[in-house]
Amino acid sequence: MADTTQTAGHGPGSGSHSGGDPSRRDFIYLAAAATGVVGAAVTVWPFIDSLNPAADTLALASTDVDLAPVQVGQSITVTWRGKPVFIRHRTPEEIKSATDVNVSELRDPQKDADRAKKPEWLVVVGICTHLGCIPLGQKNSDPRGEYGGWFCPCHGSVYDTSGRIRKGPAPRNLEVPGYAFKTDTSIRIG
Amino acid sequence: MAHGPATSSFKNPVVNWLDQRLPIFTMIQKEYGVFPTPRNFNYFWNFGAIAMIMLVTMIVSGIVLAMHYTPNTNLAFNSVERIMRDVNFGWLIRYIHMNGASFFFIAVYIHIFRGLYYGSYKKPRELLWMVGVVIFLLMMATAFMGYVLPWGQMSFWGATVITNLFSALPLVGQDIVTLLWGGFSVDNPTLNRFFALHYLLPFVIAAVVFLHVAALHVTGSNNPLGVEPKGPQDTLPFHPYYTVKDSFGTVVYLAIFAAFVFYAPNFFGEPDNYIQANPMVTPPHIVPEWYFLPYYAILRSITFDISIPFTGLKLIEAKLGGVIAMFGSIAILFILPWLDTSPVRSARFRPIFKKGILAFLVAFFLLMYVGAQTADAAWHLGGLEIPLVYVGQLATLVYFGFFLSLPFVGLIEKPLPLPASIAKPVLGGGASAAGATAKPMEKA
């Protein structure tokens, strides 16, 4: 810096500037620095945000599903927003095992009634809440884990007949998507 | 530095003219010609040069692949199959790139193990070591994104599992994952950005390798004895002694590499990756590439929440714990120079450390094995069933235990007597007089 510069406004030889009274040079310095920081942030943000989902990706889609052909004990998988959604027509035993649980002992405590709008239909997003694999259990021949729901082959998470996490590394229950019954035997997801 | 042309004295006038204006030949001469190098290197010291050759191999084969590859979810898989079937020598170039990644990692793993065993991370080479760990991380990122490009089942599900790791972070986790994907799952935007980054990162690696070598040429190399050269009797000029040794080692290594490329090109691969990605079906058994298996096993070993005892208060849930352990297993390498309190470098003179590092090596291979098995696999010994999760947990314990016990090992261990100089054990008694009277080597 030039030798006439008064860097802090109260250094040796700052003379007329006393106390906390900032000099004009300090002001310019601070204003320039602040503008620079804001400018950098404003410049960087569009680049980062460009990596977020684009408008066409975001465009919401809903999926209508006819449940009539799904027999008791059968499961179907439908696609919603590019994700699999599991719909299971639960048997009375499956409903019973889902409701006969001491909820407070669960990792992610939730009553079955809060997860299924009608007890015989369970609708959950078929993506393991651990690291995103698709659990097995949609076919009767699949391994379903010891709670009769789903078993994730990737790291061994076990879900019960309400899609709740019972064992293994996953932290949360299978997500219940927003859906509504349009008639007794058809739903709209999303 | 003085201004005006330097006084270069090369025989070739063109070289001389160039060198006076830009002294690259002087630099090469200094850093790779006469550069004083410990005389007692063993073949472990070949793997830096080999890794460098592999990096060049990857860049050359990769750029040619990129000229035929299409980064679009509908076209990527077929474009790679077209490379394999229709492009002239496409099969060769792709197999070089595929197996090259494995052989790059083999070389770098041996290179890192060399550094651990002979204490190369210790003062004054801490920064050199840390720059090396950065290269290792960049390599892992590059290889991970490269593996997504052919858009097979393993590409897709590997990418899904690994990007989902970030969802374990509290609060911002899911937003970060969405940002990485550019959507609600691994999809076309993900493939595009991974291709862009896969093209970029190898050149970043090349730049960091340059820094790595620059730092090496400040401190000079370590050696199997771990004692610094004390004078010219302890060193040899890099050329021709080590140019020859490195060339020999590289040729042997490349011959083994070629054997895989030509005779077992899919040895390191997964058959599932020849099935096009299907976001609706997870393969029954997802495995990462072999070079990621130990970390994958560590990830899967944390199956329990970490709570404050007796309060039931959950501090870290299992998923986050696994992610922390996995990244921690690499991050711990950064602080290794300060964990190890022993002043002795080479494991040859450290009886306890030597046992520790062999246990570490066994644990590393055990983790690699466990990482390749299914989550519910078990060993059956007679009537006894040992779930592999437990084996993985034990090996994880040994992995971290090795590093975390180093401060204490340094305190209790009694090292064996160190040789007075490098020349002494190499040349026997005859050189000891020379060694004793030699002046300390001047700093190059």
Ligand code: HEM
């Ligand atoms: C650090 C160096 C590099 C590593 C470790 C690496 C690793 C990989 C891996 C593991 C694959 C998957 C191979 C497969 O299974 O098919 C791959 C694919 C690919 N890489 Fe690289 N790569 C490197 C450098 C490069 C460079 C510099 C380029 C140039 C642009 C490149 C372009 C490609 C392309 C186009 C593919 C897709 C074609 C294919 O899958 O065979 N790579 N890379």
Ligand code: FES
């Ligand atoms: S992704 Fe399901 S257990 Fe890890």
